[in-house]
Amino acid sequence: EVQVVQSGAEARKPGESLRIACTTSGYNFPNYWIGWVRQRPGKGLERLGIIYPGDSDARYHPSFQGHVAMSADRSINTAHLQWTSLKTSDTAIYFCARARDSGGLYFDYWGPGTLVTVS
Amino acid sequence: QSALTQPASVSGSPGQSITISCTGTDSDVGAYTYVSWYQHHPGMAPKLLIYAVNERPSGVSDRFSGSKSGDTASLTISELQAEDEADYYCCSYAGGDVEVFGTGTRVTV
Numbered sequence: 001e002v003q004v005v006q007s008g009a010e011a012r013k014p015g016e017s018l019r020i021a022c023t024t025s026g027y028n029f030p031n032y033w034i035g036w037v038r039q040r041p042g043k044g045l046e047r048l049g050i051i052y053p054g055d056s057d058a059r060y061h062p063s064f065q066g067h068v069a070m071s072a073d074r075s076i077n078t079a080h081l082q083w084t085s086l087k088t089s090d091t092a093i094y095f096c097a098r099a100r101d102s103g104g105l106y107f108d109y110w111g112p113g114t115l116v117t118v119s
Numbered sequence: 120q121s122a123l124t125q126p127a128s129v130s131g132s133p134g135q136s137i138t139i140s141c142t143g144t145d146s147d148v149g150a151y152t153y154v155s156w157y158q159h160h161p162g163m164a165p166k167l168l169i170y171a172v173n174e175r176p177s178g179v180s181d182r183f184s185g186s187k188s189g190d191t192a193s194l195t196i197s198e199l200q201a202e203d204e205a206d207y208y209c210c211s212y213a214g215g216d217v218e219v220f221g222t223g224t225r226v227t228v
Binding site for chain 1 (some may be wrong): 122151152153155156159162163164165166167170171174176208210211212214217218219220221222223
């Protein structure tokens with residue numbers, strides 16, 4: 001059974017750094033893309049980017065390029081999303097999800113989300 | 120890339136059918152057959168309902184169906200149930216490494 005677990009809620013001040021985690025099980029982690037999606041308070045979903053754990057190929061949505069960094073550790077089946085300098089506008093729930101490629105990507109298994117509060 | 124346009128809310132009575140629209144452009148919904156739909160109960164993990172416009176993953180009820188015409192995709196929920204009350208999002212491939220989500224629709228039963 002595929003499972004996606006995310007690290008717990010975090011609170012930081014503007015300018016601080018943060019790394020959140022997404023740990024999967026039940027499938028071959030290196031062989032599937034992992035996507036990161038955020039939901040700001042009262043807003044819809046936005047895709048930040050995707051990473052292929054097999055070779056750490058990371059692709060960012062243009063709006064988020066340079067502000068977040070994705071990584072993957074195949075030894076512990078875990079993907080990470082990292083900020084070096086948080087902004088108050090980064091306050092959101094961050095979801096990770098396994099991505100399947102049918103020509104275009106779709107996300108078939110999602111984590112419950114990590115709430116990040118920056119204030 | 121702008122978010123796809125969905126109605127803010129749709130409501131229906133138990134047993135009825137409802138349809139949620141997802142309008143994009145000829146650069147996303149209109150250009151590709153890669154539209155997916157997700158159900159999200161706040162506080163929980165979103166759930167994939169439909170991929171590739173009208174394909175249903177195993178385990179998803181056949182009460183959920185997807186379609187597309189031109190720049191607009193649609194999700195139909197038949198035989199509406201109380202448990203269907205949730206937020207629904209469409210998502211379309213938009214070329215390159217970009218997928219764009221819809222604005223989201225709150226379904227009230």
